[in-house]
Structure formats: structure tokens, C-alpha cells
Amino acid sequence: MSDMDQQLDEIFGGDDLLGLLEEVQQQENKIKQKTTVSGSKEQEKPVEVQGSSATDTRKLVKSVLEGMDLDADVLKSLNLIQDSEKEEKTIESYDKSIYSAGQLEEIQKGLEQHIDVSLYDSEEMSYRQMQEIRLGLERGLDVSFYTNQFFRERQMHEIRLGLQEGLDVEEYAKLVYSGTDMKEKRLKMFTEKYLAEPDAFDKTYTDIETGISISLEKQLMQAKICLTKKLPESYTKRDLKKLLETFDITYGIVLDSLPDRLSEIPLRKNIVVAKGTIPQQGENGHYEFVVSKVVEEKPKIREDGSVDYAAPKEYMAIKRGQRVATYYPATRGRDGKTVTGNESHASYGKQEPPLDCNDLKQLEDKVTYVANKDGYLSYFENRIRIMEYLVIDHDIGYGNGNIRFDGNIKIQGSIHESVYIDATGDILIDGFVEGAKLAAGRDIIIRRGVNGDEKGMIEAKRNVVAAFFENAIVTAGGNVEAGYILNSKITCEDTVRTSGRKSIICGGSVKAGSGVITGTIGSKTRTRTNIEIGKKTDLSRQYAELCDKKTKMDEEMNQLRVGMNAVLSKLGALQGRNNEIYLKLKGILEERKELYLIILKDIAKVESNIKNSKKIYVQATIVAYDNTRISINGNVKLLSEDAKNARFISTGREIVIK
DSSP: OOHHHHHHHHHHTTTOHHHHHHHHHHHHHHHHHTTSOTTOOOOOOOOOOOSSOHHHHHHHHHHHHHHHTOOHHHHHTTOOOOOOOOOOOOGGGSOTTTSOHHHHHHHHHHHHTTOOGGGTOOTTSOHHHHHHHHHHHHTTOOGGGSOOTTSOHHHHHHHHHHHHTTOOGGGTOSTTSOHHHHHHHHHHHHHHHHHHOGGGGOOEEEOTTTOEEEEEETTTTEEEEEESSOOOTTOOHHHHHHHHHHTTOOSSBOOTTSOSSGGGSOTTOOEEEEEOBOOBOOOOOEEEESOSOOOBSSOEEOTTSOEETTOOOOOEEEOTTOEEEEEEOOOBOBOEEOTTSOEEOOOBOOOOOOOOTTTEEEOTTSSEEEESSSEEEEEETTEEEEEOEEEEOSOBOGGGOOEEESSEEEESSOBOTTOEEEESSOEEESSEEESOEEEESSOEEESSEEEOTTTOEEEESSOEEESOEESOEEEESSOEEESOEEEEEEEESSEEEEOSSSOEEEEEEEEESSEEEEEEESOTTOOOEEEEESOOOOHHHHHHHHHHHHHHHHHHHHHHHHHHHHHHHHHOHHHHTTOHHHHHHHHHHHHHHHHHHHHHHHHHHHHHHHHHHTTOEEEEEEEEOTTEEEEETTEEEEOSSOEEEEEEEEOSSSEEEO
16 A cells, blocks of 8 residues: 555545545634634535545545645645534524524525525525525535625526536626626527537426426427426416526416416426427528520430430520529528527528539629620539530541540540540530540530440549440449449449439449449349448447547546535635645546547537438349348448348448338
8 A cells, every 4th residue: 555545544534535625624714713703603514525435536536636746744734533413403593683584484495405504594695695595506506606695696696597507607607797797698608509509408407395397398499397296275377487487497488278276287297388489490592594495414314214315405505794593692580589588590591602603704793693605505413504515526436536625525426445535524425435435524424325345444523424334434523324234343422323214233343422223233143243332430339439438538527526516515615716626626627628528529420420321322123132242331231132122221330121
């Protein structure tokens, strides 16, 4: 056993932390007696420390004392001195000639609820001040922030509400601030926390005196009561309203549905007593296109549901300066209000991003767009573009291939083997592609289809669309769309989709960031088909580890608060906050809070990733055949039997079929 352990054993006298703190109190009392009048009333009394064993607290204080490097004489001066048992107070022990009826009533309520009335039974406090301290004690709040008798009732009220709402009242619990100042600061802190964590204020309280359970719900938009014991015959709606106000429920109170005699309310029944005003969302911004013939670049869908990839496209000619679109900005909604009377500000509707101003010019009014050049108007994925094409009206073979062009290319024929075409814009091909290499800075659209013969490669920074892909290698920064895909290697950042009468993916591999949607995967002959979506991450393990860290940090911070409260209980709010032990504990707690916030942010990030991962899926609207291999976020499933009309999703640890 170390010297420190031996000293602490002597100090604690069997893990008695309160004994240690009582000695600290007595040491400071000796100093106070030199500067105060002899025989003055003792203001602070010991408060039982809850929420931690003596052993845990002993270890905590030991670590603090070791960090403070106290010498042996100081440790020796902290010997245990036992107080004799104090006689329990009764209301008869208070002089009625000194205390008013209101003060005695608050003391009586505290004695009945077995709370430490010594924290407020001062004749120098008004009964309203006493009430604020009593309410705080009943609700388990750290009333040491406002037991100073020089705080006015309004100041105490604002501090209590802040503690009740879980705010850091230390920022404003100071005598220099008036009640109005405190309210302003509290509401500002409340608003910041409400915007970040609106659900954090949804709590349930139980009033000890009446047994009324009060629940704040739906982000403070609703309050309910539930009786845990019968109310007295004399309890009125006015009394209930006053009780609600002590919990800061002041807006939208609805008591008309309650019986006139509240004692008739049945037990364990939830009753709505207040309703907030829910904010109304503003309207989203939107564009109105003045030019009527704006066509999309995607292929047309026939009446039978198949895709007509060979259908001709008509583009409307546009002149420079001609108006193209008008933007109508998003509007702000209607503000709401919580049952606590706090404004719940309505948000604006979603603004649409500006249109592509490389081809369009935005006028000074910031809402009107005109053409910036002559060309052909096209609309794709919510973007208006004016296309300037290099048009080739014949097939391209080995002798006339290898084309590079800064802009868009339109080929009105087919492309044969060993041809390389590179465009900074789009590539549009009316015919077939056979074993060629295509690279586009935007989209590649092939009206007929692709038979790559495992020689060619198609690569686009955005989307690739074709009637079909056979033995092709395709890479896209956006989506890949086709009528069917056979024995090909497809890689894209977003979604792979097949549609039409065939709508099949068979053989080869398909990798997509967001999902795969098709009719059939694989074949009756058990052709191995590999489908992979998402990213390889073990989100469940990450989440479990972070939650374990959070739990341990909660326990550690709770132990620190226990030690701090013990010091305050013995020394009082003013002296305790300047005590060396208290300051050391507070410093450690602040460090833990910073680490705790980092853990919470990491948890939120993983939760978001888990939520997003559940949105990605593999869909086979007809059938996914046996021997199909599906991978979602690193989880793998090899089908051992056919799955009809199946959607494959990841739960985080495994792939399930819906």
C-alpha cells in the first residue's frame, strides 16, 4: 500500500468521503469565525451525496489529491472529525414571530417532502425565494447556483428554469445580471440548443407534492399530465395552471376537457393539457421555363413499357439573348411556438441551385435567365444547356477515327473497332458501338447499343445510356442505363438500371454506389453474376464501440459531478467553487466534456451513414437466380435458390431479402 493510500485510509476512516469534506468545512469555518460575528446562524448544512458509492468517490478524490501534489502536513490536517447526530427539525422548531406564514408554508412543504430545508430556511429570504429553492430541490437540481439570498425571486426563477432545461446556467447565474438579463440569456441558450437538439427537451417530471406526472413531448409541441395519486377535492384548474407554469409551460394551455373537479380524473390516464403551434414550412423555389420545347436527353418510353433508344431527338434552336427561364425564390413559412412559449422559427423552403450560367446569363434581377449563345436547347438532370455539336453524318472506322473535340459530338452512324473518341462535353451516337474507346466530360448516349468484344471501353464523367451492353467495359461518374447488360463490367458512382422487355443483368460484374434496379439477375443455367453496391464498412461495429465509449464517459463525468457536489454541500456555493479540490475536479470535467462532444459527433456521423446505407438496395423485379453473388456495404450473400421479385438490403451485419 502506497503512502497516499495509507493517508487516505486514515482520512476517509473506511471510505467516508463526507468525513473528509466535513473536515474541509470545519477548517474553513475557523477562518470565517475570525471575520464574522460570534454566534451567527450557520447557513450551509451537509447534504447527502447521491449517485455514487463511497469507494468510487474515494478513488476519484484520491486521483485528484495525487494530482495536486499536497504535502504530508496538508493531508494530515484533513483528519476525520465525526459530527454528532443532529436532531431532525420540525415546523414547531421555527419561531412564528420571525417567519411569515408564507415562509413557514414553504418550510413545511420541504419537511414533508424530506428535502434539506436548511438550504432556504432563512428569515432573510422571501417565501417566493424559498419556493424557487424548494422546487429545485424537489426536481433534483443543483440549487447551489442560486441559494444566495441576494438573488431576487425573478433571478432564482430564471436560474431554476435553465437548470431544468439542462442549460449551462453558470454563464448567467451572477448577481450582476437582472432577472430580465437572465431571461434574455437563457432564451438565447435555449434557442441554440433547441435548433441543435429539439428532442433534448422532451422529458417527464413528477411533482412530489401532488403526484402529477408532466410529460413534454413532440419537441415541446405538446404537454400531458398523468396522475399517480388522487388529487384532493380542493385542487382546482387554477392550481394546475400554476403548477404547469413552474415547469415553464405557459403557452397553448387547454384545460377545458378536464372535469370541474380535478379529483375525478382517473389515475394513470394521459391527458393533453397544452399544445404548441407547429411552424409551417415555406414553399420551395422553382423554375418556370419560358421556352416550351425543352426536351430531355433520355430515350423515349414506348406504350408497352420498352425503351425506344433509336427514336430521333428534336432540339429547339435558341438565339442569344432569348429568355429561357424565370426563377421563383423559396418563401419563408409561418413561425410556431412551443408550450414553453419559445419561438420555433419556420424555415425557408428549399432553394433550387442556379442554372448553368456557362450557357445562360443571369440578369440583374437574379431570377431571369437568357441564352448566352446560339445553339440547341437541351434539358438534362435539372440543367439547361445550349449545345454546340460537332456533327458527323457517317460511320466511323479505323481510317477516320480518333477524334478529339472541345465540346459535344453527335455521330449519325455507328462506331467500329479500334476507334477512339474524346469529347469534353457529350457524345451522342445514333448507331452501334463495336470495340471502340469513348471518353466524355459529361454524358455518353448510344441509341442502338454496345458490343465491346472485351476490347473497347466507355467512360463518362456523368451518365452512360445505351440500348444494351454486351461484353463491354463501362465506367460512369453518375448513372448507367440500358435495356439489358450481358457479360459486362459496369462501374458507376450512382445507380445501374435496366428497363424494357428484357431488363436483365447476366454474367460479369456490376458495381454501383447507390443501387442496382433490374428485372432479372443471372440465368436459369446458374451463370455467376456479381452485384456490388455501397462501400465496405462495418458500421454496426463502429456504432457499438462509440456507444460503449459514450457510456463510460457518462459514468466518469457523473463521478466527477458527485465529487464537486460533495464539496459544494460542505462548503457552500461561494466557498466551494473556490476550493482547490472543486477546481481540480471541474478542470477534469471540462476536459471530459470536450471529448464527449467529439464522441457524440462521431456517433451522429455513423448513425447518418447507417441510415443512408439502408436506402441503397439491389432490386430484381422478376427474379434473382441461384448463384448470384450480392454485396452491399461489404456484406455478401450468395444465393442458393431463386428469389422472385426480391429487394436486397443490408441491416449493417447481413443482407436480407424483402
